[in-house]
Amino acid sequence: MGRALPRGLKLAKSMDSSVKEMQRGMPATDVGDPQYFHKVVDCQWACPAHTPVPEYIRLIAQRRFTDAYMLNWESNVFPGILGRVCDRPCEPACRRGRIEDKPVAICRLKRVAADYRDDISDRLPAIPTEGNGKRVALLGAGPASLTVARDLLPLGYSCTLYDKDPKAGGLMRTNIPSFRLPEKVLDEEVYRIVDFGVEAKFGEEITSLKSLLDEDYDAVFIGTGAPKGKDLSLPGRKEANDKIQIGISFLTSVAFGHVKKVGKRVVVIGGGNTAMDCCRTAVRLGGEDVRVTVRSPRKDMKASAWEIEEAEQEGIPIYDNHSPKAFVHENGKFKGVLFEIMRAEYDDNGKRKLVATGEEVLFECDDVLMAIGQDNAFDWIERDLGLEFETWGMPTVDTKTMMSTLPGVFFGGDSAWGPENIIVAVAHGHQAAISIDLHCNGKDLSENRPAPGHSLISQKMGIHEWAYENDYADTGRIDVPHAELASSLKDLKVEVELGFDDQLAFDEAERCLNCDVQTVFTPQLCIECDACMDICPIDCINFINNAPETELRQGVRVPATNDTQDLYVSEALKTGRIMAKDEDVCVHCGLCAERCPTGAWDMQKFTYMETQAAKSCQRNLDAYVHWSKTR
Amino acid sequence: MSYIQKPTAFHPALKKNKLGLTRRDYEGAMSTLCAGCGHDSITAAIIEACFKLDLPAHRLAKVSGIGCSSKAPTYFLSRSHGFNSVHGRMPSITTGANLANRDLIYLGVSGDGDTASIGLSQFCHAMRRQLNMTYIVMNNGCYGLTKGQFSATNDKTSPSKKGESNLFEAIDLAQIAIQLGAGFVGRSFSGDKAQLVPMIEAAMSYNGFAFLDVISPCVTFNNHPGSTKSYDYVRGHNSVLDKLDFVPAEEEIEIDYAEGTTSEVDLHGGAKIHLHKLDTGYDPTNADQAINTIRTRLNKGEVTTGLLYFDGREQDLHETLGTSERALNQIPISELCPGSKNLAPINDRFR
Numbered sequence A: 001m002g003r004a005l006p007r008g009l010k011l012a013k014s015m016d017s018s019v020k021e022m023q024r025g026m027p028a029t030d031v032g033d034p035q036y037f038h039k040v041v042d043c044q045w046a047c048p049a050h051t052p053v054p055e056y057i058r059l060i061a062q063r064r065f066t067d068a069y070m071l072n073w074e075s076n077v078f079p080g081i082l083g084r085v086c087d088r089p090c091e092p093a094c095r096r097g098r099i100e101d102k103p104v105a106i107c108r109l110k111r112v113a114a115d116y117r118d119d120i121s122d123r124l125p126a127i128p129t130e131g132n133g134k135r136v137a138l139l140g141a142g143p144a145s146l147t148v149a150r151d152l153l154p155l156g157y158s159c160t161l162y163d164k165d166p167k168a169g170g171l172m173r174t175n176i177p178s179f180r181l182p183e184k185v186l187d188e189e190v191y192r193i194v195d196f197g198v199e200a201k202f203g204e205e206i207t208s209l210k211s212l213l214d215e216d217y218d219a220v221f222i223g224t225g226a227p228k229g230k231d232l233s234l235p236g237r238k239e240a241n242d243k244i245q246i247g248i249s250f251l252t253s254v255a256f257g258h259v260k261k262v263g264k265r266v267v268v269i270g271g272g273n274t275a276m277d278c279c280r281t282a283v284r285l286g287g288e289d290v291r292v293t294v295r296s297p298r299k300d301m302k303a304s305a306w307e308i309e310e311a312e313q314e315g316i317p318i319y320d321n322h323s324p325k326a327f328v329h330e331n332g333k334f335k336g337v338l339f340e341i342m343r344a345e346y347d348d349n350g351k352r353k354l355v356a357t358g359e360e361v362l363f364e365c366d367d368v369l370m371a372i373g374q375d376n377a378f379d380w381i382e383r384d385l386g387l388e389f390e391t392w393g394m395p396t397v398d399t400k401t402m403m404s405t406l407p408g409v410f411f412g413g414d415s416a417w418g419p420e421n422i423i424v425a426v427a428h429g430h431q432a433a434i435s436i437d438l439h440c441n442g443k444d445l446s447e448n449r450p451a452p453g454h455s456l457i458s459q460k461m462g463i464h465e466w467a468y469e470n471d472y473a474d475t476g477r478i479d480v481p482h483a484e485l486a487s488s489l490k491d492l493k494v495e496v497e498l499g500f501d502d503q504l505a506f507d508e509a510e511r512c513l514n515c516d517v518q519t520v521f522t523p524q525l526c527i528e529c530d531a532c533m534d535i536c537p538i539d540c541i542n543f544i545n546n547a548p549e550t551e552l553r554q555g556v557r558v559p560a561t562n563d564t565q566d567l568y569v570s571e572a573l574k575t576g577r578i579m580a581k582d583e584d585v586c587v588h589c590g591l592c593a594e595r596c597p598t599g600a601w602d603m604q605k606f607t608y609m610e611t612q613a614a615k616s617c618q619r620n621l622d623a624y625v626h627w628s629k630t631r
Numbered sequence B: 001m002s003y004i005q006k007p008t009a010f011h012p013a014l015k016k017n018k019l020g021l022t023r024r025d026y027e028g029a030m031s032t033l034c035a036g037c038g039h040d041s042i043t044a045a046i047i048e049a050c051f052k053l054d055l056p057a058h059r060l061a062k063v064s065g066i067g068c069s070s071k072a073p074t075y076f077l078s079r080s081h082g083f084n085s086v087h088g089r090m091p092s093i094t095t096g097a098n099l100a101n102r103d104l105i106y107l108g109v110s111g112d113g114d115t116a117s118i119g120l121s122q123f124c125h126a127m128r129r130q131l132n133m134t135y136i137v138m139n140n141g142c143y144g145l146t147k148g149q150f151s152a153t154n155d156k157t158s159p160s161k162k163g164e165s166n167l168f169e170a171i172d173l174a175q176i177a178i179q180l181g182a183g184f185v186g187r188s189f190s191g192d193k194a195q196l197v198p199m200i201e202a203a204m205s206y207n208g209f210a211f212l213d214v215i216s217p218c219v220t221f222n223n224h225p226g227s228t229k230s231y232d233y234v235r236g237h238n239s240v241l242d243k244l245d246f247v248p249a250e251e252e253i254e255i256d257y258a259e260g261t262t263s264e265v266d267l268h269g270g271a272k273i274h275l276h277k278l279d280t281g282y283d284p285t286n287a288d289q290a291i292n293t294i295r296t297r298l299n300k301g302e303v304t305t306g307l308l309y310f311d312g313r314e315q316d317l318h319e320t321l322g323t324s325e326r327a328l329n330q331i332p333i334s335e336l337c338p339g340s341k342n343l344a345p346i347n348d349r350f351r
């Protein structure tokens, strides 16, 4: 496949050989690198905490709910909470969504594990009665700090948890409404950690990092979130002060029972998830005409598709392309919000510009909820402590170790890089806990970081028998049953989603494609009979002349246009060709391995776990990786 | 064989043909042949060819005899007509069906045992009559279904898996086909779909008798190191005459091969075959040269593949016999049956 170099171009020798290398084609894939197959497990790869999703889905299908719960608890600390309100980056990543319409209901299956598990008290890590003498301060009692506490308490650390609010949970308690996340579920998983022996200092606002540092903690973790709601300074804003509430403050007041009613006509400004929670809360507090208004076109709304869907199912209209212009008063009385109607225009690069159409509309209302975003607030951190800030007021934080430029001070969750979600806060918490433990033991935070655990084990049990269910269900995604609308709209505390029962859970679990069971190819065994290529329902497998990646991606049976998914490339076979498999939409059915006469293909389960700071917090994960290994 | 059904899911970017169908729509039941059998690969090539020909499945009749190869029609085009007949009798069943209904496309699938032994005379006469059909022999040099006995196409030099030698010379079905009047004769290899798929497309578009001898290794009984019908042997001794591109009617394709190496063959239906010759001296319309070339190479242990012989007349049995233009099921009973009034004088002639 030699391609001529442009004439007159003379290359240095080493460069020449690397160009030749490239011209020969792609190097063979190294499946010994755990990240290669990890990436094939789309859901686990996308999960910030790298929860072993397909494994716990299998456990659910086997009705091993407690095992499924523990695997989750060790990875993501809050399975019952996340099984209801996780932002679920795993679902858009799910392979099933690339083949058919909809991904596996991963998040709702997690809830099933939480709903049907048995008592787990005897499976939790033991907390040493004798401490290790190290003291850690955790600022803010949201999911990030709670995760750090979960990970460090079993190691004997003394953890002091500060929060200005009277109870632990952070935004999970103050902002996520109870119709999405019942208090009982929240309390159980949050207080499980607090009861591990946290020293709680709730109801205390931190006003100076300096004075806290003076208390000689061995490490400080800042998990104070992004607690400040954004405001809009428009004409009439000041005069309407008593009619306008900032969304996250409103939700907090509702959560603590300070606000029990809203006016009949409510306008919500903003198109994110906070706006969705605000409007749905308003409807439950007496709002009869509740409207959501968004500046942008609907398709650009920030809220998750499912949150929008739920709001609409509750009869709440969304007005897109409505940009707030002024708060209108008449005869000294608040009247409503004036909007400019916008139009989206796109330039040649597809970049959007919102332009005013000139048209205006007034929405008369009694209350306005402003849900246009959150900011961090670090006015309590003195700037002369050696803790550096970036130009836009955010601390400089190392993306791997979570440490700031002041050794011993760590960040995580929304406080590190702005508002994210619970599972990101948990992932940060795990990494910060590892760093704090290393720091307190005088070890290097990067060099001594523990490697992930993994294994790759054949699933073959007989000629057509596998240790996994390769015959996945061909059915569509199952909707979660909902409480009756009439009753749930009346009461803020009625949970909208009822969750799957065990039969629905089983049926949904069977949709999973087992992306952790990998197709592993041994080129020395292949006789190039084409059987695997012919049987593959998805046309993944190719026997082809090697070429540079872009060429190879075009040359395969169905062009491999999804660059986020790898090509699995073998060493040269007898004919000089290579085997190239597009990982993109393989359904892991195992038929290639069943049709291979020589066993050149095998189906092997790949396990992967993030190592936790405390060994006692990964006993189930260890069993999952090592049991598979020793089988 | 496999226990699970093939998932119905297919690649979202899978190509569709003019009928709006994907290649998957041309599949049949899951194969029960041994894993790695060449026959499955030929099955996949037939599926691909029918997909590319935009063939409506109900226009095809698949006919076969007995053998692993003759089971293969179950594994492709499950929505076509089919007849799995008795051992060696595929040609006569096809002849009957074809005479009754000339509108269908006939695809006969047979094995080397089914064709070169028990069915040899049927095979010969179907060719001699120039029946309009495509006749594919999945040639593995043995009786796969009955545990691998030598077939009549197994080379004398090629012993059994256990080492017993073969006492008799092999029959070369392609040479017989050229001698007996088949209009289109090709040879290919199950492991070379690039050559095989267009060859099947061209054969199925040929009006007359098209014969394809496709070497198809039997992984279980005849893929051992001494075999001349193994994957390795055929790959090592494949003497390719030409590569062909099939160009359907109403399509033009730019040819980018060096001048003098490509020739174009027109089919009556309007389609074309572009032949990219690897051996520029070879003329596939010359039967004598074809047989000579095959024999010379065979003596050197080579397997000649490609379009071996092509007769541009595209002669067909219906023309020779001057039969009805219409399929019998299209002719109303009043025409089909002369009635007793007309029958009486005919009978009188024989009294």
Ligand SMILES: Cc1cc2nc3c(=O)[nH]c(=O)nc-3n(C[C@H](O)[C@H](O)[C@H](O)COP(=O)(O)OP(=O)(O)OC[C@H]3O[C@@H](n4cnc5c(N)ncnc54)[C@H](O)[C@@H]3O)c2cc1C
Residues within 6 Å of the ligand: A085, A086, A087, A139, A140, A141, A142, A143, A144, A145, A162, A163, A164, A165, A169, A170, A171, A172, A175, A176, A204, A205, A206, A207, A223, A224, A225, A226, A227, A248, A251, A273, A274, A277, A380, A412, A413, A414, A415, A419, A420, A421, A422, A423, A425
């Ligand atoms: C309305 C709304 C709905 C959301 N819905 C979801 C959802 O469905 N799913 C999801 O995954 N995420 C959701 N999120 C985001 C999610 O709640 C946060 O990303 C997550 O809670 C961040 O966790 P954290 O530990 O970083 O901080 P937080 O949860 O914000 O906790 C920080 C804590 O620090 C305390 N604190 C702050 N400053 C001080 C101080 N100076 N002194 C003492 N205490 C202080 C605060 O009181 C708070 O309790 C939502 C957010 C909002 C606003």
Ligand SMILES: Cc1ncc(C[n+]2csc(CCOP(=O)(O)OP(=O)(O)O)c2C)c(N)n1
Residues within 6 Å of the ligand: B066, B067, B068, B069, B070, B087, B110, B111, B112, B113, B114, B115, B118, B138, B140, B142, B143, B144, B145, B146, B151
């Ligand atoms: C009349 C009759 N005689 C013998 C048999 C036994 N028999 C079944 S298949 C077969 C040979 C098949 O060989 P081939 O056509 O090459 O098919 P393969 O299995 O190799 O594909 C024989 C002899 C039979 N079924 N019917």
Ligand code: SF4
Residues within 6 Å of the ligand: A041, A042, A043, A044, A053, A054, A093, A094, A095, A096, A103, A104, A106, A511, A512, A513, A514, A515, A516
């Ligand atoms: S199909 Fe299953 S394993 Fe694959 S991405 Fe979806 S949930 Fe994960």
Ligand code: SF4
Residues within 6 Å of the ligand: A519, A535, A536, A537, A538, A539, A540, A541, A585, A586, A587, A588, A589, A590, A591, A592, A593
């Ligand atoms: S497991 Fe094998 S046969 Fe099944 S889709 Fe993946 S590559 Fe194809």
Ligand code: SF4
Residues within 6 Å of the ligand: A525, A526, A527, A528, A529, A530, A531, A532, A533, A592, A595, A596, A597, A598, A599, A600, A601, B036
């Ligand atoms: S089925 Fe096995 S031997 Fe045949 S081509 Fe595929 S990997 Fe190679």
Ligand SMILES: [Mg+2]
Residues within 6 Å of the ligand: B067, B069, B111, B112, B113, B138, B139, B140, B141, B142, B143, B144, B151
């Ligand atoms: Mg045979």
